Each structure stands twice: as C-alpha cells, then as structure tokens.
Amino acid sequence: MSFQEIVGQDIAKQMLQNGLRNQKISHAYLFSGPAGSGQMKMANSFAKALVCIHKGDEACGECIQCRKMEHGNHPDFHVIEPDGSSIKIEQIRDIQRIFSYRSESGNRKIYIIKDADKMTIQASNSLLKFLEEPPAPAVAILLTENAQSVLPTIRSRTQPIVFTPPDPQKMAQILGDEGFPMPLVRCVVHIASDLEECRELLAQNWFAEIRNVMLQLGKESAGRGSMSLITAQQKLFKGGLGDHIEHVFDLFHLWFKDIIHIQIGRHESIVFIDQLESLSKVATTRDMQHWISCMSLAAECKKMLRSHVNPQLCMEQFLIGVSG
Structure with missing residues (x-):
C-alpha cells in the first residue's frame, strides 16, 4: 500500500509526506477519525516510507526494507491491538522490552497502536513514560475513532492527524469506472466503510x-397491508437471505432518507435514483414525520439485531411500524 493508492485524506497525506520530504518526523502521531477513513492504510504507508532505504516521501516498494514490510516480517515494525476489550499494560511493556534494543539497520523502530482509546489507565500511563523517554529512536502511531477518549497527557505529546469520512461520490466514481452497476454502487458507498468493503459487497x-x-418491501409497506410481511418471510427468511438482514435495514435507512429528500425537493441527493418514480409515489402516502420515525426505527432494529434479537421478529416489528 502506497500513499497514492489511498483515496482521499489529502490533508493527512500532505502533512505526513511533507514531514518525510523535510526529514521532520515526530516521535508520536495521533490519527483520529471515523471508521473506514483509512487510518490503518495511511499508518502502514507512512511506516513503509520511514523504513525505505531511499528516504523519500513515498516508499519505493522494491528495496529490502520495503519487501520486509510487505511480507509482514520487518523486525522494527510492530502493531498492538486490543486483547479482548482493551489494550493492557502487559502489551505496552512487551513493546517497551522489544524497543529496548537498537535497530540493526539504524532505522527508527515503529509501532502502531490500534484503538488507542481502549488502553487501560495503567497501559496509558506506561505508554506516556515510553513516549517521553524512548530507549531507542522510535515513532509511535496511535489510531482512534475518538481522540477525546485518549489520555490528555498522551494527546499533548503527539502530533494530531485528523481523518475525514470517506467521500461517497469519489468512491462511486472509482467503482463505476471499474465496471460495477451504478444502482448498486450508489447504495454500497453509503453502507460500506471504504473501497475494499464496497468491492467485497x-x-x-x-x-x-x-x-x-x-425495494419490493418498501413499496408494499406503504400500502398499509400485510403483503410486506409475507414477502419478507418468503424472500428473506425462506429465500436464504436471513443472514443479511442488517444490510436490509441499512438500505431501508437510505430509502427513507430519499423519500425525505423528495419531499423537500433535493433530488440531487437521492441514492435510489433509478427508483425515482416509485419513491415519488410512496413519498405522498405519509408525512415527513412518519418517514423520519421510520429512519429511527431502522436504526433501532439494526441495534436490536446486534443484541441477538431474533431477525425475523425484528423485521416483522419493523414492517408493521413502517405500515403504521
């Protein structure tokens, strides 16, 4: 992975590449931003450029150091992630022990801490001492979705790099150029967190x-009848799609949002643009407050699924609520 392969995050890339170009590297960075914004990809690209023997603003990808990074066996690069629900002090002590020995190549040692906000207090305090007095030249890259949850004293000793949510329009253009059907692309870029997940879906x-x-359920549920319940049972649960109900709620959320966009005249924001005629008909059957409550219901049902509530029960309650 190189900087050029990362979509968006131009400000973050510019800051990191300027540091590489001018050989002004901080001892610690705090990458913060929403899930799917590419923090780990950027951290890997930055780490690869740091160890590259050419010392430019982009890794060459061909030298021995770059090849070690690509194969996941570079001795000066380590990744820490939560052990269970948290990052524990023993994990920080392990990295301190490893970093007590100088690099044979003369490079800085580099470590990435994923979900840095999940460090225990003891782990955070241990890391703080390590940041202040590293035994060997080192670069720390902390990743988090919520910078405010990281210990303030750690934040004050790191260079902040802020990541923004991925741009759906940019992702849609790339996926469209790759030949994927645009009706599906317009949906998936609002559901998946990054290009790789989009392609997988x-x-x-x-x-x-x-x-x-x-789409069928959306049209049927506007009719106040029970047909949508029958369709859900036959096509979702008996049709072998029961494992993907969470994505059905994601799509419904976009559907209701489109209806609201129609009611306020924002046609340029519609995701299901190929369904404009059907959306326009459904939009007239209820007022805006109803559709707003439907959006909330879709989010609540998705939350219930994650709490292991029966998927069929969730869907039935949802469709009844949508029908009003």
Whole structure:
C-alpha cells in the first residue's frame, strides 16, 4: 500500500509526506477519525516510507526494507491491538522490552497502536513514560475513532492527524469506472466503510438480491397491508437471505432518507435514483414525520439485531411500524 493508492485524506497525506520530504518526523502521531477513513492504510504507508532505504516521501516498494514490510516480517515494525476489550499494560511493556534494543539497520523502530482509546489507565500511563523517554529512536502511531477518549497527557505529546469520512461520490466514481452497476454502487458507498468493503459487497450476488427485496418491501409497506410481511418471510427468511438482514435495514435507512429528500425537493441527493418514480409515489402516502420515525426505527432494529434479537421478529416489528 502506497500513499497514492489511498483515496482521499489529502490533508493527512500532505502533512505526513511533507514531514518525510523535510526529514521532520515526530516521535508520536495521533490519527483520529471515523471508521473506514483509512487510518490503518495511511499508518502502514507512512511506516513503509520511514523504513525505505531511499528516504523519500513515498516508499519505493522494491528495496529490502520495503519487501520486509510487505511480507509482514520487518523486525522494527510492530502493531498492538486490543486483547479482548482493551489494550493492557502487559502489551505496552512487551513493546517497551522489544524497543529496548537498537535497530540493526539504524532505522527508527515503529509501532502502531490500534484503538488507542481502549488502553487501560495503567497501559496509558506506561505508554506516556515510553513516549517521553524512548530507549531507542522510535515513532509511535496511535489510531482512534475518538481522540477525546485518549489520555490528555498522551494527546499533548503527539502530533494530531485528523481523518475525514470517506467521500461517497469519489468512491462511486472509482467503482463505476471499474465496471460495477451504478444502482448498486450508489447504495454500497453509503453502507460500506471504504473501497475494499464496497468491492467485497458488490462481488456478492446476495447484495443485489436483498436490494431488490428491500425495494419490493418498501413499496408494499406503504400500502398499509400485510403483503410486506409475507414477502419478507418468503424472500428473506425462506429465500436464504436471513443472514443479511442488517444490510436490509441499512438500505431501508437510505430509502427513507430519499423519500425525505423528495419531499423537500433535493433530488440531487437521492441514492435510489433509478427508483425515482416509485419513491415519488410512496413519498405522498405519509408525512415527513412518519418517514423520519421510520429512519429511527431502522436504526433501532439494526441495534436490536446486534443484541441477538431474533431477525425475523425484528423485521416483522419493523414492517408493521413502517405500515403504521
């Protein structure tokens, strides 16, 4: 992975590459931003450039140091991630022990801490001492979705690099150029967290199937009848799509949002643009407050699924609520 392969995050890339170009590298960085914004990819690209023997603003990808990074066996590069629900003091002590020996190549040692906000207090305090007095030249890269959850004294000793949410329009353009069907692309870029996840979903036959079923359910549930319950049972649960109900709720959330966009005249923001005629008809059957409550219901049902509530029960309650 190189900087050029990362979509968006131009400000973050510029800051890091300027540091590489001018040989002004901080001893610690704090990458913060929403899930799917590419923090880990950027951290890997930065680490690779740091160890590259050419010492430029981009890794060459060909030298021995770059090849070791690509193969995951570089001795001066380590990744720490939560052990269970937290990062424990023993994990920080392990990295301190490893870093007590100088690099044979003369490079800085580099470590990435994923979900840095999940460090225990003891781990955070141990890391703080390590940041202040590293036994050997080192670069720390801390990753988090919530910078404010990281110990203030750690934040004050790191260079902040802020990541923004991925741009759906940029991702849609790339995926469209790759030949994926645009009706599916317009949906998936609002559901998946990054390009790789988008491609994974688009490669699955079931994603197109659940989109079609959701469209049918959306139209039927506006009719106040029980047909949507029958369709859900036959096409989702008996049709082998029961494992993907969470994505059905994601798609419904976009569907209701489109309806609201129609009601306020924002047609340029519609995701299901190929369904404009059907959306326009459904939009007239209820007022805006109803559709807003439907969006909330979709989010609540998705939350219930994650709490291991029966998927079929969730869907039935949802469709009843949508029908009003």
